[in-house]
Amino acid sequence: MPNITFTIAKQTYQSTFGNKATLVLTILLGLSLCLATYVGWQNFKTQNNQRLYYKNMVRAQWLSKPDKHPHRMAHYGYLAFREKHELSFFDFGIESFAGVSIFLEAHKQNTVNFSEAGFSNGMLRFGEISIAMVLQLLVPLLIFFLGYNSISAERESGTLKILLCQNVSWKKLLWGKTLGIIGVALTIFIPLILLTILLWASLSNWQISIDATLRLLILILSYSIYFFIVSAITVLVSAFQRSSKTALITLLSCWIFFVILMPRIIQAIGTKIHPTPSKIEFADAISEDIQKQGDSHDPNDPHFAAIKDSLLRKYQVDDVKKLPFNYGGYIMAEGERITSHIYSDHQRQLNNTFDKQNSFTVFAGLFNPYLSLKQISMALTASDFKTYVNFQNQAEAYRYGLAQKMNKLQIDKISNHSPGEHEKPLSISKSNWAEQPDFNYKFDHLSNVLRHELLSLMALFAWFIAILLLLQYSFKWIKTI
Amino acid sequence: MKKSTSNLEFKLFFRNRSAWIGILVLLLTGFAGLYFGKTFIANQQAVIEKAALLQKKNTLDNIKHFNKDIGLIFFHNKFSTANFPDRWAAFSNGQRDVNPYLISVTMLGIEGQLYDTDITNPVSMLLGNMDLSFVYLFLFPLVIIAFTYNLISEQQESGIWSLLKSQTNALANVIWQKFLIRITAVYAVAFLLLIAAVIYLHLSIDATLAAVAGLIILYLAFWFAVSMFIVSLGRSSSYNASALVAIWVAICLVIPASLNLLLTQKYGVPEALQNVINQREGYHEKWDMPKEVTMKPFFEHYPQLKKYPFPADKSFSWFWYYGMQQMGDDQAIKSRLAVADKLAARQDFTNIAALFFPTIQAQLAVNELAGSDLNAHLKFQQAVRNQHEKIRLHFYPSIFQEKDIASTDIKSIGLKKFIPTKVHDWSRLLSLLIWILVFSTIAFRNLKGNALIRNTDTE
Numbered sequence: 001m002p003n004i005t006f007t008i009a010k011q012t013y014q015s016t017f018g019n020k021a022t023l024v025l026t027i028l029l030g031l032s033l034c035l036a037t038y039v040g041w042q043n044f045k046t047q048n049n050q051r052l053y054y055k056n057m058v059r060a061q062w063l064s065k066p067d068k069h070p071h072r073m074a075h076y077g078y079l080a081f082r083e084k085h086e087l088s089f090f091d092f093g094i095e096s097f098a099g100v101s102i103f104l105e106a107h108k109q110n111t112v113n114f115s116e117a118g119f120s121n122g123m124l125r126f127g128e129i130s131i132a133m134v135l136q137l138l139v140p141l142l143i144f145f146l147g148y149n150s151i152s153a154e155r156e157s158g159t160l161k162i163l164l165c166q167n168v169s170w171k172k173l174l175w176g177k178t179l180g181i182i183g184v185a186l187t188i189f190i191p192l193i194l195l196t197i198l199l200w201a202s203l204s205n206w207q208i209s210i211d212a213t214l215r216l217l218i219l220i221l222s223y224s225i226y227f228f229i230v231s232a233i234t235v236l237v238s239a240f241q242r243s244s245k246t247a248l249i250t251l252l253s254c255w256i257f258f259v260i261l262m263p264r265i266i267q268a269i270g271t272k273i274h275p276t277p278s279k280i281e282f283a284d285a286i287s288e289d290i291q292k293q294g295d296s297h298d299p300n301d302p303h304f305a306a307i308k309d310s311l312l313r314k315y316q317v318d319d320v321k322k323l324p325f326n327y328g329g330y331i332m333a334e335g336e337r338i339t340s341h342i343y344s345d346h347q348r349q350l351n352n353t354f355d356k357q358n359s360f361t362v363f364a365g366l367f368n369p370y371l372s373l374k375q376i377s378m379a380l381t382a383s384d385f386k387t388y389v390n391f392q393n394q395a396e397a398y399r400y401g402l403a404q405k406m407n408k409l410q411i412d413k414i415s416n417h418s419p420g421e422h423e424k425p426l427s428i429s430k431s432n433w434a435e436q437p438d439f440n441y442k443f444d445h446l447s448n449v450l451r452h453e454l455l456s457l458m459a460l461f462a463w464f465i466a467i468l469l470l471l472q473y474s475f476k477w478i479k480t481i
Numbered sequence: 482m483k484k485s486t487s488n489l490e491f492k493l494f495f496r497n498r499s500a501w502i503g504i505l506v507l508l509l510t511g512f513a514g515l516y517f518g519k520t521f522i523a524n525q526q527a528v529i530e531k532a533a534l535l536q537k538k539n540t541l542d543n544i545k546h547f548n549k550d551i552g553l554i555f556f557h558n559k560f561s562t563a564n565f566p567d568r569w570a571a572f573s574n575g576q577r578d579v580n581p582y583l584i585s586v587t588m589l590g591i592e593g594q595l596y597d598t599d600i601t602n603p604v605s606m607l608l609g610n611m612d613l614s615f616v617y618l619f620l621f622p623l624v625i626i627a628f629t630y631n632l633i634s635e636q637q638e639s640g641i642w643s644l645l646k647s648q649t650n651a652l653a654n655v656i657w658q659k660f661l662i663r664i665t666a667v668y669a670v671a672f673l674l675l676i677a678a679v680i681y682l683h684l685s686i687d688a689t690l691a692a693v694a695g696l697i698i699l700y701l702a703f704w705f706a707v708s709m710f711i712v713s714l715g716r717s718s719s720y721n722a723s724a725l726v727a728i729w730v731a732i733c734l735v736i737p738a739s740l741n742l743l744l745t746q747k748y749g750v751p752e753a754l755q756n757v758i759n760q761r762e763g764y765h766e767k768w769d770m771p772k773e774v775t776m777k778p779f780f781e782h783y784p785q786l787k788k789y790p791f792p793a794d795k796s797f798s799w800f801w802y803y804g805m806q807q808m809g810d811d812q813a814i815k816s817r818l819a820v821a822d823k824l825a826a827r828q829d830f831t832n833i834a835a836l837f838f839p840t841i842q843a844q845l846a847v848n849e850l851a852g853s854d855l856n857a858h859l860k861f862q863q864a865v866r867n868q869h870e871k872i873r874l875h876f877y878p879s880i881f882q883e884k885d886i887a888s889t890d891i892k893s894i895g896l897k898k899f900i901p902t903k904v905h906d907w908s909r910l911l912s913l914l915i916w917i918l919v920f921s922t923i924a925f926r927n928l929k930g931n932a933l934i935r936n937t938d939t940e
Contacts, residue, residue: 032735039742050751057758066769076765079757094603096745097579101754103593103761111598114753116745117579117606118598119824121831121855122848123744123841125609126737133738141730145723245631245638245718252726256623261510267604268517268611278528279600280535280561280583297557298546354602361604385604421795 004168008176013183016146026188029134029142033192036129037089041199044089051081051100059438067427069414071332074406077105080395080439082112085382086204087215090196091132093383096124102392104399104439106336106406107297109343112392131196132377135223136370137259139185140230144251147181147234149244156244160480170475174235178471182231189227193220211446215380218450222380222457225464226373232467239478258368263361266371270360274353282346289342296335303338304331321416328418329410336407340400347396351389358385365459372459379453382443386452390444398439405436487658494662503624504670511616511674515571515681518612522571525582529563532583533896536561540894544886551886552799555876559585562868562897564861567852569689571682573614575853578606584865588876590809591869592760592817595862596753613678614847617697618840621671622704622729628663629708630721632656638718653928664705671697692850692905699913700843706920713927732840740834740841748827756816763812767805779804782811783874789881800881803873824859836912846909852901864899 016022058079065073080102088095099112117124127133151173154160163173197216201208234251241247277285294303311323311330320327365372378384413428450457494500540558547553564582581599609615633656636642645655675694684690711724767775772793780787792798835842848854872894879889 032739035739039739039746043742043746046746046749050749050754054751054754054758061758061762068769072765072768076761079761081754094607097601097603097606099598101757103757111600113596113598113757114750115579115598115603117576118596119750119753119827119855120576120579120741121824121828122576122844123737123741123831123834125844126741126840127734128745129735129738129742137734138730141726149719245722248719248722249627252722260619263608264611264615265510265513267608268513271602271605272517272520275524276600276602278524278531278583279581280528280532280585282600284535350600354604357602358604361608385602388603419796421797423796425796 005172005176005179008168008173009179009183012150012177012180016180016184022146022184025142025145026184029138030188030192032129032138033131033134033188034195036131036134037192037195037199040089040092040130041203044084044086044203048084051083054079054101055081055438062436063433065430065433067430069425069427070406070409070432071106071329073433074106074403077103078398078402078436078439079103080398080441082388082391083441085387085443086200086212087219087381088383089199089203090130090219091377091381091383092128092130093132093378093381094385094388095383096120096128098388102395104395104402106332106403107339109340109347109396109399112388112395131192132374132381135189136226136374136377139188139227140259140370141255142188143181143185143227143230143234144248144255146184147177147231148238148248148251150177150181150235151238152241152244152247155242155480164480170239170478171472174232174239174471174475177235177238178228178232181234182228185227185231186224189223214446215449219377219380222373222376222460225460226369229369229460229463229467232471236470236474239475242479258370262364262368263371263374266360266364267357270357273360274356276353276357277350282350286339286343286346289346290339293338293342294335296331296338304334307331307334323416326411326414326416329407329414333404333407333411336400336403340396340403344396347392354385362455365456366462369460369463372456372463375456376453376460379449379456382449386449387444391441394441395439402436486655487662490658491662494659494666499627500666503627504666507616507620507624507670508674510611510620511613511670512677514611514613514616515674515678518574518610518614519571519682521574521578521610521612522566525566525577529565529583529896529898532561532563532585536585536896537892540891544891548886551883551889552802552880554886554891555588555880557587558891559587560868560872560894560897561585562861562865562899564858564864565898565900567901567903568682568684569693569851570853572612572678572684572693573847573851573853574610574612575848575851576855576858577853578610580855580858580861582861584861586865586869588803588806588869588873590760590764590806591866592756592810592813593764595865596757613674614844614851616674617671617700618843618847619733621667621701622733623726625663625667625701625704625708626722626725626729628667629660629705629712630725631718632659632663632712633715634712634718634721637715656928660705660709667701667705668698671701688905689850689903692907693847695910696843696846696850696913699910699917700839702917703839703913703920706917706924709924710920710927713924715927732838736838737834737841740838744827744830748823748830750820750823752816752819752823756813756820759816760809760813764805764809767808772801775801775804775808778811779807782807783877786877786881789878791881799883803877803880821859824855828856835909839913839916842909842912846906849904849906849909852903856904857901860901861899864897868897 017026058081062076062078065076082098082100082102084095096116098115100114100116102112103110149156151160154163164170200212200216204212233254237250237254238244238247241250291298291301295301296304298304308320311327312318312320315323317323323330361371362375365375375384379386409428409432413432414426419426536559543554543558547557562584564577566577566582570577578601581597583599584595584597586594631638633642636645646652675697678684679686679690707728708725711721711728714721716724772791776791776793789800791800795801831841831845835845845854849856876889876891879886
């Protein structure tokens, strides 16, 4: 008899929309969603255009550099800008707290600078309105307001007993109410998603990739599950609580705890247990390791003294100046190899520390569907920590490639006899600069993203199953009166 | 008679389980906030102490390595300046997690070094710091809402209201008494936490404490006034709870978040990226230009350095090198000032928004008092620039004359501590006061007037 379930769902849906206050709330939320979509899209466009503008400028400047010593070019370096993913207008994630540009030069790993947060005078701390924020925080609140009395009101007015006498089982009642409420939520969600798809398609000039399409589909599915979970919880709380008032208070308290309080406290605990090293300690640890392995900037370094000896022996010469290639370039290439390797090791450890800090929040997703959805949403819109780390890694790989490319040019094309104090410095043709390709950031494949978010996806799915079971079997413990 | 009823009301309130839950939540999160806030700042202090030692060690290492070449020593040697946290920073961490509190720069171009960030976890920054100011700003209002939303409606819903009405002709007094007990309870918890903060964070009893206490008193009073206003409309408990939570969500989340997005959109800071490019080009292009392109403006900038002989015939000299570095900074001045203008415009925008939204006002005020806001950081940046300039001018003569490093006092330069000047902007409290007056006046009129009575009669 699924008919009864649908009748209840339909009736719930209609009566919810018949309520003027609900209608106003829903329209307000719908409007704020449209606003969030529009502003999010604008924001994406301006920021990405700015980054692209400077990216092109940096490339043009690189190519226009005159003939010079390749090591000068290695120090001139490159500026890389973190591009936004086309779906990031949906969820801002950590975007505003992550740096935008990084200066890539020889011998030195710089930080990613100029995050939006660095320009913020504290307003940012209230959050940022985005489609994701509205869907994650406000739609559940709306669902609570719509559904807190879905069953308790029937109980209070005495119709609950009548319903249950008329061949309507608890199971059907719970399902019907849940479907009715989720119907209301979807009435807002579906047009919005269509708008999002349209916007996103136009953003990518109607050239839609399979990867992005799949991302969006999983995103829609995850949000739908989230709304289902929230709707069902609302109906269940309404069924279990004695009065509408206590049902509402319970739901609001849950919202505050799960959405406002828990995320902050969990992350604070994670950071406390796995503390972040300070920048000076980090740099000091790296320089200690470099001194242990070999410091090309230290003229007395044993590692480089040994290299020098072996080269002299191999080429049967008594002075490095007599070597058939540029000795300075060779040493710098070796130095770059060592330092870059050590740096990357330390950076990996640091990212592990951050991952450990964040794992508290990821695990908390098992107890808090909001947190698991948040992780999934950020990952799919490429506005999460993993994407940021990917950018850092790709930038470092590019930096290393650039430095070694310039060292190679020096080894091959620069004479081993350095000019005197008053002579013109050595240089190579500017035509070499074009050999160094532009920096182009590549987003991770969806399969990697999903693998990384497995726990969060499983947490959300576990919630889904648990809620299904509750809707099916929990009526045994509900008191009718 | 009056005293005994208030005693009864008092007992009634504290017999309620939710009253204790509310107080307990505030105390627990309050102490957690104190703990996490203090840990966060204590960590920064420890790093600053360590940085002072490391600077000494690194200077000695650099002297040992590059002993013969004074220009190279200063190429590598870093001088640190620390934004030393005020004790109040533990109370409100503000932007101290986002902005670096320790900036170490060499004598090379400052604009290429000043904006380097600290090692940070963006996820932690996104989720926000758990400090005591968060508890005051976000959680206290919720508890105030929980304590007051059913002040009148509960009586109506349980049928006591009509009884009360028939027995006393001073209904407003009864409500006021209930209200007063809740105010007392909330303020007692607020002061208890503030006293705990004074002891635990070793805060001194001064104007800042007075300002923070004043801010908290007014901010909580604002929420009581809003609560009272909604309650005075005489609607049902569910309506009151929904409306109050909606107001909380609006002015604690949605409106500030929307305004922030507007701010980002309206006052974007692409000049910061332009600044990096200007500095980089300003310096690097000089390598490929005749030396006087660098030295002429350099001597215009520092006429006092003209007296040192410039080795124009050498293909490379540190004199020229540091001159080129200076050109990077000089060519970035315009974009740097443009960034400063943008940030000032943002501050103005926020200050105006704060007049209308007490949450924003309170957040700005508390960060300002704790010296953990953006302005404090900008002052710190300026202090780093000043220190950098001082060190440059101090060591330029030795470098330009290629003196022996032993003849300089490089070893005596330690870590520079920057302590920001205190800002007490009492006018911020004024807007809070106005909002309190607006809401409490309307609430008072509703309670005194007919509105409430009429509503109850129709129910």
